[in-house]
Amino acid sequence: MARVCLIWVERPGLEGLDPAEVAKRAGLSLDPGGAIPAAVVTAPEWAAPPAVRSRLAGKPAQWLDLAGEVGGGPAEKRLARAAAAVARAAGRAALGTLPQVYTAQPAQTVLVAGAGLAAVAAARQAGLLGHPVILATPFGRAAQAGADDEAEEVSLLAAQLPAQVEVLAEAELRHLSGAAGDFTAELQTPQGAQLKRFGAVVLAPAGGYAPPELGLDPELAKPVADLPPEGLAGSPDKWLQAAVIAGVDAPATADAFARAVEAALALQARDFVQTTLLFSEARVASEGGERRYREARQAGVIAARVAAGGLEVAQGGRLLKWRDLLLDEEVQLRPDLLAVAGPVAAALPAFLANPVLWPAWPQLVPEGPRFSGGRTARSGLYIIGALRGTAPGRARRVEAAAAAADLHDRLTQGRATPVPSVRNTACASCLTCVRVCAHGVPRYGSDAIVCAPAACVACGMCAAECPAEAIAPPGWSNPELIAGLEAGLAKSAGTKAVLFACGQSGAQAFAELCRQGHEWPEGLLLYPVPCAGRVGMQLIMKALSSGAAGIMVAGCHDGNCRSVSGNLRARLRAGETAALLERLGLGPERVEFLHLASNQPRRLAQAVDRFVSTLG
Amino acid sequence: MTIISTPVLILGGGVAGVSAALELARRGVPSVLAEKGPRLGGRVRDFCCKATQACVHCGACRLGDLLAEAAARPEAAFRSLALAAEAQREGGVWQVELRPQPDEGEADPLAQPLAEKTTVNAQAVILAVGYEPFDPRRKTRFGYGRVPGVMTALELEAMLGQGVLVGHDGQPPESVAFIQCVGSRDESLGNLYCSRVCCGFALDMAGLIKEGWPETAVTFFHMDVQGYGPSWEEALPHMRQAIDFVRAMPGEVSAGENGPRVCFAGPDGQPRSREFGLVALSQGLTPPASAGALSEMFGLNRNQDGFLGEDAALAVSGAQGVFVAGTAQGPRGIVESIDHAALAAGAAMESLFRAGKEAAHG
Numbered sequence: 001m002a003r004v005c006l007i008w009v010e011r012p013g014l015e016g017l018d019p020a021e022v023a024k025r026a027g028l029s030l031d032p033g034g035a036i037p038a039a040v041v042t043a044p045e046w047a048a049p050p051a052v053r054s055r056l057a058g059k060p061a062q063w064l065d066l067a068g069e070v071g072g073g074p075a076e077k078r079l080a081r082a083a084a085a086v087a088r089a090a091g092r093a094a095l096g097t098l099p100q101v102y103t104a105q106p107a108q109t110v111l112v113a114g115a116g117l118a119a120v121a122a123a124r125q126a127g128l129l130g131h132p133v134i135l136a137t138p139f140g141r142a143a144q145a146g147a148d149d150e151a152e153e154v155s156l157l158a159a160q161l162p163a164q165v166e167v168l169a170e171a172e173l174r175h176l177s178g179a180a181g182d183f184t185a186e187l188q189t190p191q192g193a194q195l196k197r198f199g200a201v202v203l204a205p206a207g208g209y210a211p212p213e214l215g216l217d218p219e220l221a222k223p224v225a226d227l228p229p230e231g232l233a234g235s236p237d238k239w240l241q242a243a244v245i246a247g248v249d250a251p252a253t254a255d256a257f258a259r260a261v262e263a264a265l266a267l268q269a270r271d272f273v274q275t276t277l278l279f280s281e282a283r284v285a286s287e288g289g290e291r292r293y294r295e296a297r298q299a300g301v302i303a304a305r306v307a308a309g310g311l312e313v314a315q316g317g318r319l320l321k322w323r324d325l326l327l328d329e330e331v332q333l334r335p336d337l338l339a340v341a342g343p344v345a346a347a348l349p350a351f352l353a354n355p356v357l358w359p360a361w362p363q364l365v366p367e368g369p370r371f372s373g374g375r376t377a378r379s380g381l382y383i384i385g386a387l388r389g390t391a392p393g394r395a396r397r398v399e400a401a402a403a404a405a406d407l408h409d410r411l412t413q414g415r416a417t418p419v420p421s422v423r424n425t426a427c428a429s430c431l432t433c434v435r436v437c438a439h440g441v442p443r444y445g446s447d448a449i450v451c452a453p454a455a456c457v458a459c460g461m462c463a464a465e466c467p468a469e470a471i472a473p474p475g476w477s478n479p480e481l482i483a484g485l486e487a488g489l490a491k492s493a494g495t496k497a498v499l500f501a502c503g504q505s506g507a508q509a510f511a512e513l514c515r516q517g518h519e520w521p522e523g524l525l526l527y528p529v530p531c532a533g534r535v536g537m538q539l540i541m542k543a544l545s546s547g548a549a550g551i552m553v554a555g556c557h558d559g560n561c562r563s564v565s566g567n568l569r570a571r572l573r574a575g576e577t578a579a580l581l582e583r584l585g586l587g588p589e590r591v592e593f594l595h596l597a598s599n600q601p602r603r604l605a606q607a608v609d610r611f612v613s614t615l616g
Numbered sequence: 617m618t619i620i621s622t623p624v625l626i627l628g629g630g631v632a633g634v635s636a637a638l639e640l641a642r643r644g645v646p647s648v649l650a651e652k653g654p655r656l657g658g659r660v661r662d663f664c665c666k667a668t669q670a671c672v673h674c675g676a677c678r679l680g681d682l683l684a685e686a687a688a689r690p691e692a693a694f695r696s697l698a699l700a701a702e703a704q705r706e707g708g709v710w711q712v713e714l715r716p717q718p719d720e721g722e723a724d725p726l727a728q729p730l731a732e733k734t735t736v737n738a739q740a741v742i743l744a745v746g747y748e749p750f751d752p753r754r755k756t757r758f759g760y761g762r763v764p765g766v767m768t769a770l771e772l773e774a775m776l777g778q779g780v781l782v783g784h785d786g787q788p789p790e791s792v793a794f795i796q797c798v799g800s801r802d803e804s805l806g807n808l809y810c811s812r813v814c815c816g817f818a819l820d821m822a823g824l825i826k827e828g829w830p831e832t833a834v835t836f837f838h839m840d841v842q843g844y845g846p847s848w849e850e851a852l853p854h855m856r857q858a859i860d861f862v863r864a865m866p867g868e869v870s871a872g873e874n875g876p877r878v879c880f881a882g883p884d885g886q887p888r889s890r891e892f893g894l895v896a897l898s899q900g901l902t903p904p905a906s907a908g909a910l911s912e913m914f915g916l917n918r919n920q921d922g923f924l925g926e927d928a929a930l931a932v933s934g935a936q937g938v939f940v941a942g943t944a945q946g947p948r949g950i951v952e953s954i955d956h957a958a959l960a961a962g963a964a965m966e967s968l969f970r971a972g973k974e975a976a977h978g
């Protein structure tokens with residue numbers, strides 16, 4: 001085992017702690033200067049002085065946000081907590097670094113498959129960032145707009161495509177597999193099919209109107225974009241009745257409502273035309289939406305609020321009946337003209353229906369706040385525009401810009417993308433990791449597991465579930481975690497408990513409480529993990545057998561996991577372990593899972609206090 | 617007097633500002649961010665998590681992700697207690713003078729407080745100065761500051777964040793009313809826009825109340841319910857069962873015997889009144905306090921509603937090399953503000969490219 005030194009970097013929150021005493025208690029030597037085999041540093045890497053960083057380059061080093069782990073309370077208790085945290089980190093540092101196994105370079109070419117504003121904006125942004133881009137459009141030209149795009153805006157952007165963007169016309173993306181740095185796509189063009197390797201893929205099919213199922217005659221009911229027809233006008237004797245439907249079965253989206261209001265205003269501006277706008281909720285949240293809605297009413301458009309699902313459609317729409325909520329009476333309308341602000345939708349690419357290669361839509365495109373800016377669960381795959389349900393105009397440019405920056409960052413290693421190491425000699429080829437990884441990183445190559453080079457987020461779920469301890473992201477293998485657990489628990493005092501805290505929630509809340517000077521129970525050992533999903537049954541059992549009286553796992557709330565299901569998996573494993581303990585007569589209350597967000601430090605403090613107090 | 621040079625200067629360290637710094641870093645562009653307050657995070661720092669059985673996607677915890685990522689990005693430098701006082705553009709470079717603000721003793725681990733007057737030379741500037749919550753004192757009829765038990769949504773949010781719910785008499789209220797569109801969609805104020813987020817946050821808070829204090833009755837006075845994402849639309853019918861949705865804007869809130877009394881028109885048009893233990897005013901988003909000063913400083917247009925930057929499509933303002941991100945440009949939610957910064961960052965990067973090309977061609 002390598003000798004580990006403690007390098008003390010003074011930071012706010014470490015006041016009053018004696019470095020020599022911490023080192024002594026943790027069983028390390030304080031930095032003697034010069035060359036050292038391995039180190040624990042009391043600051044995160046970014047906060048450490050450059051001299052320390054360069055000295056440790058390539059060395060096994062554990063960067064510890066010690067201030068975020070110690071907290072407040074009496075000096076003696078802080079010292080004990082600091083020593084346990086340092087010992088835990090030293091346990092891991094002592095194992096040295098594991099060499100990277102897979103070193104394939106990520107492909108740099110970006111595929112943008114689709115058309116319209118979102119596609120052109122994404123291709124342009126990715127090109128500006130220096131990537132070769134293939135814009136594969138089903139149309140004959142790049143400037144083709146989707147049903148709800150401003151044609152002019154799309155042409156303008158298409159004319160400004162950088163030289164790196166190659167437009168592949170009349171192309172269809174037939175198949176796609178892989179993840180960031182290593183996608184394989186089959187593109188069908190009039191010249192034939194081609195297989196190509198891409199670093200990242202942006203799916204941005206153009207949208208088309210999807211008329212609502214109201215039983216409307218398509219001869220009468222037109223999408224709002226097609227209205228009003230040239231030269232439309234009534235006469236003083238015969239006013240024309242126009243109706244615009246903007247979400248009557250269910251409320252419209254704000255942008256569909258805005259389009260309906262625009263159509264109503266345009267119709268109302270014609271001579272002798274009376275327009276009625278039918279809706280269940282006035283969705284005025286688009287930019288300028290409220291203003292235009294008011295203008296429409298001031299222009300004489302009748303705003304008719306219909307209870308959701310309360311519009312009766314007869315004769316294909318030639319007779320409309322509803323109950324007016326304000327007057328509380330039945331109203332009838334025989335429109336001469338009917339416009340519908342149907343939602344705009346894009347068809348799901350057929351290859352996504354392959355359940356072996358692709359997860360179902362809700363797992364691929366989770367709605368959680370972490371999957372914004374076009375991101376999907378599959379690293380390096382971005383789904384933007386109409387297919388995602390994104391409002392036209394600026395929201396699509398926003399998505400395109402965010403997606404381009406994110407893929408650039410991934411492919412150029414701006415964000416340190418780890419590559420999990422696989423011990424092929426131990427691997428049982430059970431494909432558990434392939435199933436478990438939400439980001440699509442491991443796949444089965446010809447005779448071994450291979451990992452996409454720029455896709456892993458180091459959640460550690462594969463390591464938690466692999467039955468053969470054959471795969472783990474760097475730094476998060478079982479031996480490393482267990483060495484830390486044993487060393488940390490050995491130096492903890494009092495009733496020993498371990499808090500495995502997810503880096504997206506629990507660990508942040510813990511650090512915040514420490515900054516506020518919160519005093520933690522004496523024997524509590526914090527173990528930050530990249531995702532709660534890293535905590536499988538082995539780790540919990542190991543912590544128990546190493547002397548912990550209880551284990552709490554703090555992960556994200558249901559529906560907010562960066563890796564889609566790490567929190568649920570951890571909760572499941574904690575539950576299973578508790579059930580096992582119960583069967584063994586050891587007390588199921590020793591293992592608990594806590595749902596948490598990073599901004600809920602108080603909830604964490606209360607849960608930990610309660611949990612530790614029940615351990616006795 | 618210190619002078620720093622950076623490709624991009626960002627004013628405002630809320631979620632939009634921090635996200636702009638990250639968006640630039642992802643593109644390999646360094647930046648300096650100047651926040652006038654002591655800490656990063658802006659308004660979101662005071663928001664609570666509104667998850668009940670599951671996350672409701674309010675976005676507040678994304679601040680934690682942003683700050684964690686910011687810590688690992690050497691390209692972005694953060695300065696706190698720094699207020700822009702003057703700006704001028706010369707030879708394609710903005711010279712912005714930052715003045716140190718009084719220290720409130722609440723240091724941010726990520727940001728370095730500005731020690732002295734500093735001039736920042738930057739080719740591009742991103743304004744991410746956020747919004748001002750509507751001050752409900754301007755709507756005297758809602759009784760804020762006058763009637764016990766009437767509070768702002770922000771105050772309720774802070775209270776719920778502490779796990780507390782008390783009404784007019786210091787006790788947990790039997791009933792809570794939310795009044796929507798306070799300061800938004802209001803002709804008398806000239807605020808002819810919807811604030812986008814308040815239907816969402818109010819009903820999320822209502823959910824939190826229903827979970828923690830199931831006996832408490834919740835009433836929701838509103839004009840329309842705005843959408844807040846697909847799963848939100850799915851959840852609305854369930855909310856309608858747990859919460860009393862009243863489509864009416866109350867006329868007045870006065871002190872009643874058992875808490876604030878809300879007068880409103882019933883569905884038949886007849887006046888009604890009800891007393892609640894607590895009334896929360898869902899205040900809207902109004903333009904940032906510094907909108908006027910900044911629009912002058914940077915020669916920047918304001919839109920019809922008073923927010924910064926007129927060109928809706930590009931987040932590019934009239935002036936050269938100035939871009940707007942987040943709620944400074946118009947009302948939007950947390951995640952939307954975070955993403956919106958991508959557009960400003962992309963446009964800023966393009967302007968750097970253009971300037972680089974022009975310089976190369978002499």
Ligand SMILES: Cc1cc2nc3c(=O)[nH]c(=O)nc-3n(C[C@H](O)[C@H](O)[C@H](O)COP(=O)(O)OP(=O)(O)OC[C@H]3O[C@@H](n4cnc5c(N)ncnc54)[C@H](O)[C@@H]3O)c2cc1C
Nearest residue numbers: 628629630631632652658659745746747817942943949950
């Ligand atoms: C009651 C209420 C509840 C809300 N709840 C939600 C919710 O649940 N979900 C949701 O998505 N959204 C919600 N929002 C909206 C949310 O607050 C905003 O989307 C978000 O805060 C916008 O971030 P920002 O960075 O644009 O602005 P801000 O958070 O306002 O940050 C602006 C920052 O700029 C700084 N600043 C200002 N002027 C200057 C200057 N001149 N120089 C330097 N720095 C300056 C400020 O100090 C501040 O730190 C809510 C809003 C309100 C009013």
Ligand code: SF4
Nearest residue numbers: 427428430431433466
């Ligand atoms: S889970 Fe482990 S044993 Fe199974 S295929 Fe993956 S690496 Fe091999």
Ligand code: SF4
Nearest residue numbers: 437456457459460462
């Ligand atoms: S650590 Fe997570 S992201 Fe990386 S390969 Fe394993 S499961 Fe996938």
Ligand code: SF4
Nearest residue numbers: 665667671674675677
């Ligand atoms: S998004 Fe909101 S509700 Fe969901 S976990 Fe984060 S703070 Fe809680």
Ligand code: SF4
Nearest residue numbers: 797800810811814815
């Ligand atoms: S979001 Fe709701 S409460 Fe807020 S202004 Fe719009 S309609 Fe009113």
